[in-house]
Amino acid sequence: xxxxxxxxxxxxxxLYCKCLWRGLKFVIRKVTGRCELQRICxxxxxxxxxxxxxxxxxxxxxxxxxxxxxxxxxDSVEKTIDEIMLLKKINQDSNPQLGISLQACLLQIVGYxxxxxxxxxxxxxPYDCENPAHEEMLMKLWKELCPDSPLSGRISKQWCEIxxxxxxxxxxxxxxxxxxxxxLLYFAEHDKATALQVLHDSLQPKQSKMSKAEWDKKKxxxxxxxxxxxxxxxxxxxxxxxxxxxxxxxxxxxVAPEMPSLVHFQxxxxxxxQEFHKFWIExxxxxxxxxxxxxxxxxxxxLKQLKNxxxxxxxxxxxxxxxxxxx
Numbered sequence: 001x002x003x004x005x006x007x008x009x010x011x012x013x014x015l016y017c018k019c020l021w022r023g024l025k026f027v028i029r030k031v032t033g034r035c036e037l038q039r040i041c042x043x044x045x046x047x048x049x050x051x052x053x054x055x056x057x058x059x060x061x062x063x064x065x066x067x068x069x070x071x072x073x074x075d076s077v078e079k080t081i082d083e084i085m086l087l088k089k090i091n092q093d094s095n096p097q098l099g100i101s102l103q104a105c106l107l108q109i110v111g112y113x114x115x116x117x118x119x120x121x122x123x124x125x126p127y128d129c130e131n132p133a134h135e136e137m138l139m140k141l142w143k144e145l146c147p148d149s150p151l152s153g154r155i156s157k158q159w160c161e162i163x164x165x166x167x168x169x170x171x172x173x174x175x176x177x178x179x180x181x182x183x184l185l186y187f188a189e190h191d192k193a194t195a196l197q198v199l200h201d202s203l204q205p206k207q208s209k210m211s212k213a214e215w216d217k218k219k220x221x222x223x224x225x226x227x228x229x230x231x232x233x234x235x236x237x238x239x240x241x242x243x244x245x246x247x248x249x250x251x252x253x254x255v256a257p258e259m260p261s262l263v264h265f266q267x268x269x270x271x272x273x274q275e276f277h278k279f280w281i282e283x284x285x286x287x288x289x290x291x292x293x294x295x296x297x298x299x300x301x302x303l304k305q306l307k308n309x310x311x312x313x314x315x316x317x318x319x320x321x322x323x324x325x326x327x
Contacts, residue, residue, distance in 0.1 A: 035088045035090070036057050037054065037057060037084070037088065037098075037102065038088075038090065038095070038098060040053045040054055040057060041054070041097075041098055041101040041102065041105075042098075046101070046104065046257075047253055047254045047309075047310070048249065048250045048251075048253035048254045048309045048310070048311075049309040049310060050101070050105060051104075051105045051108045051109065051249075051253045052249060052250070052253065052309060054102070054105040054106075054109070055070060055105070055109050058070050058109075063087065065080075065083060065084065065087055066084065066087075069084065069106060070106075070109050070110065070113070071110070071113065072106075072110060073110070074107065074110055074111065074114070074259065077103055077106050077107055077110065078103060080106065081099055081102050081103050081106065082099075084102065085098075085099060085102075104257065104258055107258040107259050108252070108253050108256060108258060108259065108260065110259070111256065111258065111259025111260045111261070112249060112252060112253075112260050114259070115243070115252075115259075115260050115261065115262065115264075115265060116243060116244055118262055119179060119240060119243060119244075119262070119265060120244070122177060122178045122179040122182060123176055123177045123178075123179040123240060124177055125177045125178045126173070126174070126177050126178075127169075127170045127173040127174075127177065127178060127181065129154075129168075129170050134178070134181070135154075137181055137182075137185055138169060138170075138181065139151070140185060140189075141162075141181065141184055141185045141188055142158075142159075142162065144185070144188035144189055144192065144195075145162045145188050145195065145196065145199055145228075146158075146161065146162065149161075154168075155167045155168050159229075160227075161203075162199060162228055162229050163199070163202065163226075163227035163228030163229035163230050163231065163232070164227070164229045164230065165227065165230060169229070172229065172230060172233060173233065175233060175237060176233050176236045176237055176240070179236055179240065180232065180233035180236045182266070183232065183235075183236045183239075183266055183269045184229060184232045184233070184236075186266040186269070186270065187232065187266075187269065187270045187273055190266075190267075190270065191270050191274075194270070194273075194274055195273075198228065198273065198274065198277045199228045201225070201277065201281075202225045202226050202227070202228045202231070202277075203225055203228075204225055226280065226288055226291065231273075231276070231291075232273060234291075234295065235269065235272050235273050235276055236269060238272060238295065238298075238299055238302075239265065239268055239269045239272055241299075242268075242302065242303075242306070243265065247303055247306045248265075248268065248306065250306045250307070250308070250309055250311055250312075251268065251306060251311065251312055251313045252264055252265075252268075254310070254311065254312040255312050255313075268313055271313050272302070272313075275298075275302075276295075276298055279294065279297075279298045279301070280294055283297070
């Protein structure tokens with residue numbers, strides 16, 4: 001019986017999508033005089049709410065031109081919009097704003113796809129200690145975070161002071177490749193005050209909510225900070241997961257007027273680093289062994305925020321410079 005009901009439900013959904021919904025769209029167009037793309041643009045404000053609906057409409061269309069529009073080259077967006085307007089028999093002279101709105105949406109859509117490819121390329125590129133550019137970035141990271149402490153050598157225990165696990169940081173970049181280094185350096189350069197504060201806090205003994213007597217009685221280790229660089233690479237993985245899953249579309253479609261770029265992704269990383277640091281303190285974990293639990297809970301909180309189509313994770317340090325608005 002359950003199998004029959006499941007099959008019946010699937011059939012009804014199929015029937016609705018293939019017949020009733022398209023028939024309903026045809027009737028609505030005749031009544032309103034507007035196609036679905038027009039209705040979406042006119043009834044939704046710019047940003048994720050509009051672009052996500054345009055993206056869904058294009059992907060679900062039966063026309064090959066509309067389906068392929070989401071994967072065109074950025075240079076072909078304007079030409080594609082003209083072809084869509086012609087296909088839908090929309091007069092551009094009487095609907096000038098529609099073309100502009102569709103172009104902005106399509107640039108966001110193809111820009112997100114290109115950003116995923118760019119981030120993936122960095123993630124797949126391993127750190128190479130024989131590459132001067134890689135080495136220069138690593139040395140610059142040290143100088144930004146420890147300007148008053150000269151590095152004794154390329155291989156040194158000093159790397160542990162900024163949160164690497166061993167004497168040679170290259171081994172810690174294996175999971176995220178160059179992407180982890182790019183993000184850490186961006187954080188250290190563009191939000192230096194916050195990066196230094198987070199690094200300083202991560203090295204300090206955590207203040208327990210217990211009294212000193214209770215703490216001593218339970219014999220807990222008081223120095224339970226976390227490794228700044230390792231956590232940065234881990235948060236890079238979290239940001240990467242949000243990006244490739246599409247969860248970051250809400251945020252990026254709201255903060256990037258046109259094409260999302262690597263800079264937008266790096267700013268998102270900086271925001272996540274600062275927010276995770278606050279979250280870690282609020283969670284008050286017993287020791288570093290609880291890191292995965294705290295990270296998972298933090299990830300779920302971010303996902304919940306991003307389900308709101310009007311949400312924008314707003315990096316505090318560049319909100320005014322890059323016109324990032326928490327809608």
